Amino acid sequence: MAHVFEGQPDSRQADTAIPVTRFRPKYRALSDAEKALHDEIKDKATELEAVFNKVKTGRYSSLAMTSLEQSVMWIVKELTS
Structure with a gap:
């Protein structure tokens, strides 16, 4: 690697x-800058989750939430690799 x-x-x-x-x-x-960026990513994802939760629940909102979770997972994996 x-x-x-x-x-x-x-x-x-x-x-x-x-x-x-x-x-x-x-x-x-992680450096202090990386830790701050990690926290910023998670905070923004939490904000977006709250906005998503304002939409009725159903198949599409579930797919959207899964995609949000995946995107955060992948970008944090990139940051911490």
């Missing part, structure tokens, strides 16, 4: 000697 972290662990990671794997059993330490 190309993304190998060589810095100090944060509170979510106890050890930097973690083997690099596709499934990342532990997260790499």
Whole structure:
């Protein structure tokens, strides 16, 4: 894998000697800017979820919510990789 972290662990990671794997059993330490961006992504997703919840529930709103969840998951995976 190309993304190998060589810095100090944060509170979510106890050890930097973690083997690099596709499934990342532990997260790499994020910079303060990355942590802020992570939080901003999650906050915006929560705001959008609240807007989505104003629409009647049904198949399409469920699909929209699933897509929102997926998009947040993928972008956070990219940020933390």
